[in-house]
Amino acid sequence: MSVIFNGRAVAPPRFAGQTWNAYYGGRLLWPDPANTVVGVEVLNVDGGKPPTMLPIDGTVRLAARATYGDGHVGETVTDAVFVSLDTSVATVSGNTVTWVHGGTALITAKIGGYTSAAISIACAYAPESIRVTTEDGEVVDTLTLRVGDDPVKLLFSVLPAQADQTVTVSVDDPSIVEIKELT
Amino acid sequence: MTQTIMGGGVVSAVKGGTTILRLTAGNAVRELPVNVVEPPHVEWAGEAYKSASRLMVGDTIVATNYTANPFCKNRGEVVQKGAGYSFLEENSTEGTVTFRRITCTGVGTKAYCGFLSSTGAPLPVGLTDLTVGMMLRVPTGRNGQLFDKTYDRVAQCTAQNPKTQTVRTSSLPEDITTWMLAEPTGLILPSTSGSTGSVGFGVYPSVGEAPSVTDLLYSCMMSGYRAMRGLGILCFDGERILYEKDVTFTTITPPMSNS
Numbered sequence: 001m002s003v004i005f006n007g008r009a010v011a012p013p014r015f016a017g018q019t020w021n022a023y024y025g026g027r028l029l030w031p032d033p034a035n036t037v038v039g040v041e042v043l044n045v046d047g048g049k050p051p052t053m054l055p056i057d058g059t060v061r062l063a064a065r066a067t068y069g070d071g072h073v074g075e076t077v078t079d080a081v082f083v084s085l086d087t088s089v090a091t092v093s094g095n096t097v098t099w100v101h102g103g104t105a106l107i108t109a110k111i112g113g114y115t116s117a118a119i120s121i122a123c124a125y126a127p128e129s130i131r132v133t134t135e136d137g138e139v140v141d142t143l144t145l146r147v148g149d150d151p152v153k154l155l156f157s158v159l160p161a162q163a164d165q166t167v168t169v170s171v172d173d174p175s176i177v178e179i180k181e182l183t
Numbered sequence: 184m185t186q187t188i189m190g191g192g193v194v195s196a197v198k199g200g201t202t203i204l205r206l207t208a209g210n211a212v213r214e215l216p217v218n219v220v221e222p223p224h225v226e227w228a229g230e231a232y233k234s235a236s237r238l239m240v241g242d243t244i245v246a247t248n249y250t251a252n253p254f255c256k257n258r259g260e261v262v263q264k265g266a267g268y269s270f271l272e273e274n275s276t277e278g279t280v281t282f283r284r285i286t287c288t289g290v291g292t293k294a295y296c297g298f299l300s301s302t303g304a305p306l307p308v309g310l311t312d313l314t315v316g317m318m319l320r321v322p323t324g325r326n327g328q329l330f331d332k333t334y335d336r337v338a339q340c341t342a343q344n345p346k347t348q349t350v351r352t353s354s355l356p357e358d359i360t361t362w363m364l365a366e367p368t369g370l371i372l373p374s375t376s377g378s379t380g381s382v383g384f385g386v387y388p389s390v391g392e393a394p395s396v397t398d399l400l401y402s403c404m405m406s407g408y409r410a411m412r413g414l415g416i417l418c419f420d421g422e423r424i425l426y427e428k429d430v431t432f433t434t435i436t437p438p439m440s441n442s
Contacts, residue, residue, distance in 0.1 A: 056209065130206045130213035143204065143217045145196035155191040158208040166208065169192060170185040173202035176219050182191035 003029050027113070033069030037112035040080070041065050042119045045095065047076045050107075054090060054099045054123045062095045064109035064116065074111070081110040089123050099123050102162055125163040132156060145177065153182060196220075 003010045012030040013020045022029045042050045045061035054060055064080035067073050078095040090105035091098050097107055102125025106118035132140045133155045140154060156167045169179055194204070196219040204215040 127208035127211040129211050130208055132206070132213060132215055140215065143194065143215055145194065145217065145219045147196045147198060147219060149196065151193040151195040153191060153193050156188065156206060158211065163208065166187055166189050168185055168207040169188050170205045170207075171202055171217075172205065173200065174184050174197075176197055176200040176202040177204065177217050178195045178197055179186075179188075179192045179204065180195075181186070181188045182193055 031069075034072070035112075036069035037066045037074075037114040038069050039067035040109050040111045040114050040116035041067070042082075042107060042109045042116050043076060045078060050119045051121055054097065054105065054121050056102075056124045056126045057099055058124075059096050059098045060121070062097060062107065062109065064111055066111040066114065077111070083108050083110070083115075085118055090121065097121065102126060102160065125160050127158045127163040129159045130156060130167060131159060155182070 003012075028035075041064065043063045043065055044050055045063045047063060047065075050062065051060045061078070062082055063076045063078045064082070065074060065076045080095070082092045082095055082097070084090050084092045084097065085106035085108065086103070087100065089101050089103035090107070091100055092107065097105065101123065103123050105121040105123050107121060108118045109116045134140060135153050135155065143152065143154075145152060156165070158165045158167060171177055171179060194217070199219050201216065201218050204217050206213040206215065
């Protein structure tokens with residue numbers, strides 16, 4: 001933090017061979033570099049790299065670590081102020097990030113008045129519907145088959161398209177029809 | 184059984200009935216009603232052939248237990264399990280039937296179209312002749328003309344009085360486009376007095392593949408044959424019997440109509 005007076009940086013005052021300091025708004029005007037946060041890194045709660053994926057309905061706990069003006073690195077803490085920049089994708093409570101919707105969650109951490117760069121966490125898209133079509137793209141609502149005819153190929157699309165396309169298939173009466181994965 | 188699939192699946196019909204194909208992805212559920220139709224299975228010369236009158240569009244009848252000549256399995260034997268379409272009422276004595284829009288799709292080098300009759304009971308003693316006329320006509324051939332040729336070959340046999348005859352006409356070129364054109368009338372089958380079983384005849388190409396015809400008039404006339412329990416039509420492609428459209432028929436009295 002710099003003190004500017006009449007457009008010029010002002011150094012801390014010296015009287016009687018002492019360097020003086022002052023508080024303004026609860027903060028030191030001329031902070032000690034050893035106490036000045038110059039960088040914040042968002043981490044996983046275990047101190048590792050921050051998560052990049054968040055599953056549907058999932059949560060993840062974060063931590064943060066500050067770097068100070070004199071170059072030393074602080075302790076990994078979980079009581080930093082974590083903020084979600086898009087609460088429609090993910091919310092934050094304390095150091096816990098909670099999935100809300102598919103998309104990219106941007107999370108920042110703030111220590112000592114310094115806010116980190118946002119980290120990105122890809123929040124999985126929840127399947128909202130399943131579309132069944134023929135190879136020609138024709139939507140299939142019901143299926144009529146004839147014993148002895150060639151098998152019918154069906155394409156499954158989970159919507160939204162970003163959602164996991166894995167579909168679990170079952171047949172109520174497997175003695176009537178069989179289904180195999182399209183190869 | 185539940186399985187995980189990505190992208191799509193191949194659904195095969197196993198047997199007739201209705202069921203639900205259930206797809207799940209997360210909380211998304213898709214239920215696809217599935218209706219499986221089971222075509223009638225006809226066993227010629229068996230009791231089941233009576234149900235063949237319910238053939239529907241696209242029905243496929245699988246012929247089983249037959250050899251290259253569906254009418255005469257082996258010397259002296261009649262195909263016991265084939266497939267057919269019974270179009271005459273039991274105990275009919277005479278009539279002409281007309282099939283329309285029958286597709287006989289050949290996939291092999293041999294195919295047959297013809298008629299079988301199944302008495303299922305001893306033929307009347309003293310029956311000396313059975314006249315079965317058959318006309319096959321293709322409205323337009325490959326070149327668009329109406330063919331008017333005689334049939335190439337006729338194979339026939341009886342059950343207990345086995346006899347296989349081949350009738351040839353020299354005028355028919357070995358060309359599949361003209362194969363279906365048969366316009367014989369009055370084919371005289373030998374006496375089958377006292378016999379049981381089936382009689383039948385058919386035409387088939389001498390070479391080449393079977394024709395694929397979508398508008399085929401197929402008529403048959405018979406007379407002088409009492410106690411007939413059924414008379415059927417067969418179209419073999421080597422594996423299956425195909426009926427593309429509804430098979431409609433009329434039973435009228437001779438002489439056989441050309442329309």
